[in-house]
Amino acid sequence: MKKKLDFLFAGVGGQGTILASNIVSDVGMRCGYDVKKSEVHGMSQRGGAVESHVRWAQKVYSPLIEEGGADFLLAFEMLEAARWPHYLAPGSVALVNNHRVMPPSVNLGREQYPEEKEIESVLTAAGGRVLWVEGAAKANELGNQALAGVVLLGVLSTRLEEPAETWLQAVQDLVPAKFKELNVKAFLAGRELATK
Amino acid sequence: MKKIMTGNEAFAYGAYLAGIDIAAAYPGTPSTEILENLSKYPGVYTEWSTNEKVAMDVGAGAAYAGGRALVTMKHVGMNVAADSLFYVSYTGMKGGLVIINADDPAMHSSQNEQDNRHYARFAKVPMLEPADSEEAKKSVKAALEISETFDTPVIIRTTTRLSHSLSIVETEAEPEPKAQSEPAAYERNPVKYVMVPAFARQRHPVVEERLKKLAAFAETTGLNRIEPGDDEIGIIVSGVVYQYAREVFPNATCLKLGMVYPLPDGLIRELAGRVKQVVVIEELDPFIEEHVRLMGIPARGKEIFPNIGEFNPGLIRRCAREAGLIPTPAEQAPAVTAPKLPGRPPMLCPGCGHRGLFYALQRLNATVFGDIGCYTLGAAPPLNAIHTTGCMGASIGVVHGVDRVGVKDRTVAVIGDSTFFHSGVAPLINLHYNNGTSTVIVVDNRVTAMTGHQANPGTGNTLMGIESPVVKIDELARGIGFTKVDVVNPYDFKHVLSTIKDHLQSNEPSLIVAQYPCVLYKRERKPALVVDAEKCNECGNCLRIGCSPITKIDGSVSINAALCIGCGFCAAICNQGAISLPDKEGVTA
Numbered sequence: 001m002k003k004k005l006d007f008l009f010a011g012v013g014g015q016g017t018i019l020a021s022n023i024v025s026d027v028g029m030r031c032g033y034d035v036k037k038s039e040v041h042g043m044s045q046r047g048g049a050v051e052s053h054v055r056w057a058q059k060v061y062s063p064l065i066e067e068g069g070a071d072f073l074l075a076f077e078m079l080e081a082a083r084w085p086h087y088l089a090p091g092s093v094a095l096v097n098n099h100r101v102m103p104p105s106v107n108l109g110r111e112q113y114p115e116e117k118e119i120e121s122v123l124t125a126a127g128g129r130v131l132w133v134e135g136a137a138k139a140n141e142l143g144n145q146a147l148a149g150v151v152l153l154g155v156l157s158t159r160l161e162e163p164a165e166t167w168l169q170a171v172q173d174l175v176p177a178k179f180k181e182l183n184v185k186a187f188l189a190g191r192e193l194a195t196k
Numbered sequence: 197m198k199k200i201m202t203g204n205e206a207f208a209y210g211a212y213l214a215g216i217d218i219a220a221a222y223p224g225t226p227s228t229e230i231l232e233n234l235s236k237y238p239g240v241y242t243e244w245s246t247n248e249k250v251a252m253d254v255g256a257g258a259a260y261a262g263g264r265a266l267v268t269m270k271h272v273g274m275n276v277a278a279d280s281l282f283y284v285s286y287t288g289m290k291g292g293l294v295i296i297n298a299d300d301p302a303m304h305s306s307q308n309e310q311d312n313r314h315y316a317r318f319a320k321v322p323m324l325e326p327a328d329s330e331e332a333k334k335s336v337k338a339a340l341e342i343s344e345t346f347d348t349p350v351i352i353r354t355t356t357r358l359s360h361s362l363s364i365v366e367t368e369a370e371p372e373p374k375a376q377s378e379p380a381a382y383e384r385n386p387v388k389y390v391m392v393p394a395f396a397r398q399r400h401p402v403v404e405e406r407l408k409k410l411a412a413f414a415e416t417t418g419l420n421r422i423e424p425g426d427d428e429i430g431i432i433v434s435g436v437v438y439q440y441a442r443e444v445f446p447n448a449t450c451l452k453l454g455m456v457y458p459l460p461d462g463l464i465r466e467l468a469g470r471v472k473q474v475v476v477i478e479e480l481d482p483f484i485e486e487h488v489r490l491m492g493i494p495a496r497g498k499e500i501f502p503n504i505g506e507f508n509p510g511l512i513r514r515c516a517r518e519a520g521l522i523p524t525p526a527e528q529a530p531a532v533t534a535p536k537l538p539g540r541p542p543m544l545c546p547g548c549g550h551r552g553l554f555y556a557l558q559r560l561n562a563t564v565f566g567d568i569g570c571y572t573l574g575a576a577p578p579l580n581a582i583h584t585t586g587c588m589g590a591s592i593g594v595v596h597g598v599d600r601v602g603v604k605d606r607t608v609a610v611i612g613d614s615t616f617f618h619s620g621v622a623p624l625i626n627l628h629y630n631n632g633t634s635t636v637i638v639v640d641n642r643v644t645a646m647t648g649h650q651a652n653p654g655t656g657n658t659l660m661g662i663e664s665p666v667v668k669i670d671e672l673a674r675g676i677g678f679t680k681v682d683v684v685n686p687y688d689f690k691h692v693l694s695t696i697k698d699h700l701q702s703n704e705p706s707l708i709v710a711q712y713p714c715v716l717y718k719r720e721r722k723p724a725l726v727v728d729a730e731k732c733n734e735c736g737n738c739l740r741i742g743c744s745p746i747t748k749i750d751g752s753v754s755i756n757a758a759l760c761i762g763c764g765f766c767a768a769i770c771n772q773g774a775i776s777l778p779d780k781e782g783v784t785a
Contacts, residue, residue: 012540025200025362035200036328038361040304047744048542061439063328063361067510068532079537086532102747103540108578108739109748111538118535126532145758 001032004057005160006065008087009039011050011076012101016149019174020074021052023153026170028056031162038063049080072159073128074152076135077101082119085126094128095155097148099136131155138189147186150175154190164191197367203358206329206365207268207296208233210336213371216240216294217263220251222618223647224270225305226359227298231268232650235659239374244650244659247588247618248273252280252295256349259289260389261382264340268296271312272587276619278315281349285319286399287389288347292340296352301479302506304356307568307587309505311480316351316457320403322410323351323457324419327438329363331454338419338454346406346413353456355479357506358436411458419454420463422470429521430471432464432484432495440509441477444516459487468493475500475521479507544573546745547763549712550639552686553610554581555741555769556693562606562700565598567591567620569612570646570714571639578742582610589619595634596627606700608635614644614652616669627705628677635699636707638669639686641714649717673707680706687712689768715761722762723778725755731774738766738775 007024011017021037028035039052053065067086073094075081081096088094096119105111120130133155135148150171157167168184175183201209207230211219218241221231235242245251248269255267269277274297284293297315300306316323322342326335332354339350387395414420425448433441434453441450451467453459468474468488476485476497485497500519501512517524544551554574557564558581566572566582567590575582584594591609598607611620616638627634644650651657653667670681680702682695692710699706724745729752738746738753745759746766755766755775767775 013542029198029200029364034364036361036363037200038357040356040360047540047545049540060363061442062509063357063363063436063439064508066443066508066513079540082537083534086534088532103538104543104577104742104744105538107744107747114535114537122535 001058002056004055005072006056006070006089007054007072007074008065008070008084009050009052009054009074009076010080010084011149012080013047013050014146015050015076016146017050017052017076020076020149020153021054023150023167023170023174024054024156026174027162027166028054030166030170034058034060036060036063049083051084072156073123074156076149076152078116078119079103079113082114082122085122085128088123088126088128090127092128093159094123094130095133095152096130097135097152098132099148133190133193135190138193139186142182142186142189144179144182147182150183150186151190151193154187154192155194156190157187158191158194198364199367200362201329201333201365202229202360202362203326203329203332203354204229204360205233206332207336207352207354208237209365210333211266211294212237212240213333213368214337214340215264215371215374216266216336216340217291217374218255218258219243219266219268220245220254221268222246222248222251222273223644223650224248224273224298225647226300226356227268227270227273227296227354228647228650229359230296231659232648234266242659244644244652246653248277249280252277252284255293255295256280256284256287256289259291259293260287261380262290263380264292266294266296266336269298270306271297271299271310272306272308273297274312274315276588278319281315281319281321283391284349285321286391286396286403289343289349290383292343293349294336294339294343294352295349296354298359299353299355299480301355301357307585309480311483312351312353313456313483314481320407321349321351321457322346322455323353324454325353325435325456326358326454327435327452328358329361329365332358333365335454342410342413346410348406348410353435355436361436407458411461414455414458414460415462417455420460421452422463422467423450423452425449427471428473430467430474432467432474432476432488433478434484435479437477437479437507440507440512443509444512444522453484456484459484461491464488464491464493477501477507477512541576542573543576543742543744544570544579545715546743546759547715547761549641549686549710549715550574551579551741551743552689552692552712552765553637553639553710554579556686556689556696557581557608557610558740559693560606560696560700562608562696565591565595565607565609567609567611567615569615569639570641571610571612574610576742578740588615589623592620592623592627592634592636595636596623596630596632599632599634604633608637608696608700610637610639613638613640613642613654613669614650617653617667621672624673624707625676632705633703634705635696635702636705637696638707638709640669640709640711641717642711643714643717645714645717649714670707670709678705678707680704681709682707683709683711685712686710687763687765687768689765715763720761722764724757724760724762725764725767725775726778727753727755728774728776731772733772733774735771737769737771741766741769
């Protein structure tokens with residue numbers, strides 16, 4: 001068991017950010033960690049940004065990760081990844097879904113969506129290692145864009161010592177029954193991506 | 197067994213375990229999920245009342261008759277309910293009355309960030325403040341016991357960060373089935389329950405005496421505790437801020453308050469006696485700090501920590517370093533700041549009927565006095581179609597005031613259906629009674645949408661899923677005496693424009709109900725629309741409706757098929773006929 005692990009999730013409403021963070025919380029609990037989670041999601045259904053903090057430790061006090069403390073950033077959308085460099089711990093890993101959702105000001109042609117390189121350098125400068133994940137492509141292959149989050153979890157699981165079975169159990173217990181099989185496929189696809 | 201729960205789920209679970217009989221609330225972020233969850237437990241009557249004051253009266257009545265009652269609300273909901281809180285503080289009750297009040301530091305979803313601890317002192321009632329989900333669960337039982345022991349309503353204060361954070365809760369044995377011993381009964385006792393001046397004067401000393409007893413209780417209750425530590429700094433803290441403080445000051449001596457009113461003077465003196473300096477860490481106002489200073493203890497608090505916004509561990513650490521409370525590391529990593537990026541504000545959903553109305557108001561250059569709900573997003577660019585927003589139900593009184601000083605030129609009030617039922621009816625009567633001439637538009641999406649689709653008097657069902665009568669807003673207005681009343685579909689653009697114009701020219705008070713069910717609630721989806729780039733002349737009309745699937749591209753626009761729900765409004769306002777359904781000839785080819 002690690003002393004502590006902090007996971008920061010970032011995405012856009014409707015991308016399954018909250019579900020993914022629930023799965024990570026559940027895995028932590030199953031593995032005997034104290035777990036806390038916090039999120040801001042009031043406006044998520046209206047296309048706003050969503051952030052969620054998940055913390056594993058022997059004893060967790062704050063439900064919020066401290067700036068500079070996140071061991072993993074799981075970003076479901078590229079621009080949302082770039083908002084959080086100040087939260088990255090030295091040596092942290094940023095798993096970023098290779099997917100863009102244009103914000104309104106970009107739609108209207110008033111602002112520019114940042115380049116992939118810019119996003120990467122912002123995160124790298126903060127001490128994070130960026131791993132681009134073809135989550136959206138994989139999810140589309142499986143027939144549902146909302147699966148990208150679970151693909152990312154598959155990748156994440158290969159970087160942690162908790163057994164794959166525990167992750168699979170959590171995925172199956174937390175996703176809606178009729179999407180169970182698809183989510184398992186997405187999770188395994190993520191694991192496969194990670195080992196390529 | 198261990199289960200991970202949000203603070204709000206834990207409050208509901210705790211209410212169930214504690215044997216709450218009846219619970220009433222008006223939805224409001226971040227309190228809504230308490231009743232939503234409680235309504236799923238057996239043996240509890242739950243209701244969405246029309247507003248927080250009604251909910252407080254329902255709770256008071258239930259407790260008068262011997263029931264155990266729970267009332268929940270967001271912080272500003274307490275402003276609405278305050279009148280009732282003050283009388284029930286004087287009368288006391290027969291059964292327990294617990295009020296869960298959710299403050300929203302940082303205004304994640306609110307119009308102000310008031311500190312409702314002041315209400316406890318103001319109304320002279322005790323207030324508890326749990327610090328995680330397990331404490332939230334236990335707090336309801338503790339509050340009920342205090343309520344029934346001291347004959348007082350008890351407020352439990354939560355904040356967004358407690359209500360919406362998850363932590364581990366120990367599940368407990370199912371509660372004993374409720375005793376069927378005596379049927380509920382209201383016992384007449386005018387001196388206690390009729391607050392005419394003569395009787396209220398007799399109750400006030402009782403309330404003051406009660407506060408003294410509660411202050412003594414605060415010294416001994418397990419809700420407050422001193423966690424021993426070194427003798428340098430003594431922290432006084434409560435709620436979720438306790439969790440942040442423990443990370444930044446792991447070795448400090450800490451007075452952890454689970455009850456924030458009345459405060460335990462003895463414990464505070466004991467803490468001060470053990471340490472070199474006392475530091476109060478509290479979000480928003482210096483509520484505890486001022487009390488400690490009045491005791492003659494030179495506590496530090498707001499000179500170090502802000503009185504604006506929400507705390508987090510990083511902020512507390514930075515402030516503590518600047519104040520010299522903790523050392524600053526010699527080699528500090530260079531501060532990383534988040535880059536300047538395009539924002540991602542919430543917007544009206546694709547297919548939202550409010551868009552049609554606001555686009556029409558924008559085209560008419562109407563001055564719009566708005567209200568609280570999803571439709572407040574009509575204030576955002578590119579619609580920019582709301583010009584005041586204050587609180588629930590303000591719009592109708594405000595437009596009447598504006599019109600009365602002679603401004604009346606394309607002025608309208610816009611209010612949602614649930615907001616109208618909450619606090620729009622009285623100002624509508626006022627408008628009619630005082631010979632006003634204003635135009636009121638009720639944007640009726642058939643559900644309380646902003647807080648996550650709760651039932652209301654217009655939906656035909658209740659929180660418990662029981663069918664109920666539907667209140668019709670147009671008929672209500674006619675019943676008041678309005679003769680100019682119209683119901684429109686906000687996506688019937690030409691009709692909406694002509695109806696609003698007609699109402700604006702009228703010299704009598706008038707009402708338009710713009711009715712279109714919330715698309716997220718109805719979940720109907722039609723095929724996405726497509727753009728014929730050759731017909732598009734880049735006039736930008738479709739970009740001005742603020743619909744997220746529509747993106748400007750070189751020489752034209754494109755519509756994201758994954759986000760578009762096919763409402764067709766963009767096609768209706770496209771002058772070039774460049775947007776259409778995919779099956780139309782000549783477009784998909």
